Amino acid sequence: MSTVTDVPNVINGQVDTLANQTSTVDFIEELRLRTWARKNYAISSERSANWHPVILDEMTRIDREQA
Numbered sequence: 001m002s003t004v005t006d007v008p009n010v011i012n013g014q015v016d017t018l019a020n021q022t023s024t025v026d027f028i029e030e031l032r033l034r035t036w037a038r039k040n041y042a043i044s045s046e047r048s049a050n051w052h053p054v055i056l057d058e059m060t061r062i063d064r065e066q067a
Contacts, residue, residue, distance in 0.1 A: 025054065034058040 025033070037058035047059060 030054055038062065 033052055033054040037055040041059060041062055044059075044063065047056060
């Protein structure tokens, strides 16, 4: 498990950033975040720096896959 800040809450396809809160991401939550990132892929210029690091990491992986 890793401790992260600015954790988005993924519920019914909606992402809400919970700024200034710390949360632990377990394996299942990480899979949910990565799945959300794949379903809602955005090009790098359209990504928010406030998005969860797992989401940003997965979208970066997608960028590399497409290169």
